[in-house]
Each structure stands twice: as structure tokens, then as C-alpha cells.
Amino acid sequence: MRAVWDWHMPRQNAEDERRLVEFARAIGFDTLILSSPTPLVMESAHRLGMRVCAIVTPNVTAEYARNYPDAVQQMLPAEDAIAETLSGLDWEDYTAHAHRWFYPVQLSHLLCFESPQAQDELRARVNAALAVADGVAFDGFGFRNHYACYCPRCQTFREEMAVQQAGRSSDHLLAEMSEASLVNLSHRLYAHAKGGKADALVTNHVWPPFRPNPDYACRLRLDYCSQTISWFYRPHWSLERVRFEAQQMKRLENPARNRFVPFIGLFDQPHLLRTPSRIAGEMTIGLEYGAGGLVFCSLYTLWRYPEIRQVVQDALTADTIARIEKGEV
Ligand SMILES: [Zn+2]
Numbered sequence: 001m002r003a004v005w006d007w008h009m010p011r012q013n014a015e016d017e018r019r020l021v022e023f024a025r026a027i028g029f030d031t032l033i034l035s036s037p038t039p040l041v042m043e044s045a046h047r048l049g050m051r052v053c054a055i056v057t058p059n060v061t062a063e064y065a066r067n068y069p070d071a072v073q074q075m076l077p078a079e080d081a082i083a084e085t086l087s088g089l090d091w092e093d094y095t096a097h098a099h100r101w102f103y104p105v106q107l108s109h110l111l112c113f114e115s116p117q118a119q120d121e122l123r124a125r126v127n128a129a130l131a132v133a134d135g136v137a138f139d140g141f142g143f144r145n146h147y148a149c150y151c152p153r154c155q156t157f158r159e160e161m162a163v164q165q166a167g168r169s170s171d172h173l174l175a176e177m178s179e180a181s182l183v184n185l186s187h188r189l190y191a192h193a194k195g196g197k198a199d200a201l202v203t204n205h206v207w208p209p210f211r212p213n214p215d216y217a218c219r220l221r222l223d224y225c226s227q228t229i230s231w232f233y234r235p236h237w238s239l240e241r242v243r244f245e246a247q248q249m250k251r252l253e254n255p256a257r258n259r260f261v262p263f264i265g266l267f268d269q270p271h272l273l274r275t276p277s278r279i280a281g282e283m284t285i286g287l288e289y290g291a292g293g294l295v296f297c298s299l300y301t302l303w304r305y306p307e308i309r310q311v312v313q314d315a316l317t318a319d320t321i322a323r324i325e326k327g328e329v
Contacts, residue, residue: 001203001224001261002316003031003053005137005297008268018044024299025050027309028316031201033137033295042132051201054129057140058111058122065109071117073110073149083107083144092271096234106144106208112151113141113185122185123192135201136193138222141182142208148178175212179219182210186220205263205295218252218260225258226295230282232265236274239281246289261293262286266308268301276311283315292323 021044033053065072111118193200203224206217229245253260286294302309323329
């Protein structure tokens with residue numbers, strides 16, 4: 001899979017949508033990942049031999065969280081206070097200066113993955129996506145505090161685990177239950193997607209990070225698991241770290257669960273850009289460890305900066321030719 005995510009391309013009319021698809025195809029991508037694809041996007045993509053995945057998230061509005069408190073994640077009171085405080089912070093300056101790359105807690109409300117109502121809601125979102133698209137791309141499936149949900153249902157579940165597994169520490173039980181929650185949900189949603197549409201493409205972007213086990217994503221049930229090897233925000237990771245991340249994820253890959261695909265994040269704001277030669281280096285690493293597969297985000301950056309688009313296109317083309325010559329394609 002050579003996929004590109006789009007968040008920011010103009011999609012005001014039919015011409016915009018056709019142009020978006022043709023642009024992605026011309027660069028060398030075979031899969032387009034975006035929110036709410038229209039029948040016209042689907043038709044344009046299929047004509048060019050591309051697949052389209054619709055983005056599915058567990059995000060809910062504050063109103064939903066108020067109306068259905070049993071279905072949403074809860075944090076500790078102190079973590080709610082952190083979220084409240086952080087909502088006034090200059091996000092990008094903070095991440096760059098603190099070398100955190102992400103907030104200590106996620107500000108938006110998220111469904112609790114153990115709630116039956118939330119699971120119904122997620123299945124309905126998958127159904128809505130697959131009614132139009134070839135596949136789904138899960139994004140945002142994690143915990144607001146990056147390690148656990150403290151709703152009464154999850155708390156009770158852990159209390160029962162503690163009784164059954166007397167002697168194990170509470171931090172082990174917390175981490176184990178949270179990881180199982182993420183992994184089990186991926187199995188449920190994968191089965192649901194394939195049950196409704198056998199040839200559905202099921203992929204994701206691993207986000208937000210899971211602190212108890214940053215490498216948990218090799219356990220998720222997906223066709224392709226896209227994991228970040230180069231992040232959007234500053235300070236940018238060194239190329240050595242980019243290679244390290246790709247190596248680590250490839251080493252942990254379990255093809256019975258999913259195929260690892262390296263994810264390169266690059267937004268279009270000038271202060272977030274990396275140079276074309278730097279992007280060329282990341283592409284080489286990504287295509288090597290992704291065995292020719294790669295995920296790039298976002299398409300608008302390539303639209304806005306032709307010199308970056310060119311190195312991405314050149315890397316995809318050169319890799320294809322090399323693989324044909326080696327008899328791998
Ligand atoms: Zn919960």
C-alpha cells in the first residue's frame with residue numbers, strides 16, 4: 001500500500017475532487033485516505049486504479065459526552081484539570097520547546113472502548129464509511145491520558161482482575177487491561193469490517209501514543225498498520241532516529257496481525273517543513289522498511305510545494321523500477 005492522507009486539499013466542487021484524486025495518482029500513490037469520500041471521489045479513484053479509505057475516529061463532541069457519560073473515556077480529576085489548563089496553551093511552541101511532540105492529555109472527548117454503546121457507535125461509523133469507500137482508516141484510537149480509562153465500567157473490570165490475579169501490582173493490571181482494550185477493539189472492528197465487505201481494506205494511523213507499551217501496535221488486527229517514522233511537529237527527529245523507528249517497527253512486525261507501513265508526517269505550514277533532500281532521505285528509509293509500502297500525510301503539502309512533491313514522486317518511481325528489476329513486483 002502506498003497511501004496518502006488528505007486533510008486540507010480544497011474540495012468545494014467536482015473539479016476539486018477530480019483534481020485531488022488525479023494529483024495523488026500522478027505522484028505514485030495507489031490509496032487515498034480522507035474524510036467522507038464522495039461517490040465522485042470514488043468513481044475518479046477507481047477509474048485510475050486507486051483505492052479509497054474513509055477515516056474513522058472515536059472522537060465525540062462535548063455534547064455527546066454530556067449526554068452519554070457511560071460511553072466516553074474518563075480521566076482522573078487531576079488529568080481533567082491538566083486538560084483545562086492546556087486548552088489555553090500555544091500547542092506548537094509547547095511541543096517544540098518541551099520535546100513532547102504531543103499533549104500530556106488529549107483535549108477532545110473519546111469513546112470508551114469497553115462500552116457496548118461506544119462499540120455500537122464505532123461499528124455504525126465503520127458501516128457508514130464502507131457504504132461509500134473501499135476501506136477504513138482508523139485514527140485517534142487511544143486513551144486521552146495515553147494509558148487508561150477511569151470510567152466506572154473500566155474501574156470495575158480492573159477490580160475484578162485484581163481479585164482473580166491477586167499479587168499482581170495495580171500498575172501491571174492497568175497497563176495490561178488498557179492494551180487488551182485497544183487490541184481487542186481492533187479485532188472486533190476488523191471482523192466487523194470484513195464481515196460487511198470481505199475485500200474491505202482496513203488500515204490506520206497509530207495515534208495517540210500508548211505510554212505503557214509504545215510498541216503495542218504490532219498486535220493490532222489490520223491489513224496495514226501505519227506507524228510514524230517521522231513526525232509532523234518540531235523538533236524534527238534526526239534521520240538516525242527515523243531509521244531506528246522504522247527498524248524497530250519492522251523487527252516487531254507480525255504479518256499474521258498486520259503489515260507494517262512507515263508513516264511520514266509533513267504538514268504544509270512553513271515552520272514545519274523539512275527540506276526536499278531530507279524528505280528524500282526519509283522516503284528511502286520508509287520504502288526500504290515498508291518493502292515498497294509507505295504512507296504520507298498530507299497531500300496538501302505536496303500540492304503546495306512542487307519541489308517536495310518531486311522528490312516523493314522520484315522516490316516512489318525509483319523504488320518501483322528497482323523492485324521490478326529485482327523481480328519483486
Ligand atoms: Zn472506560
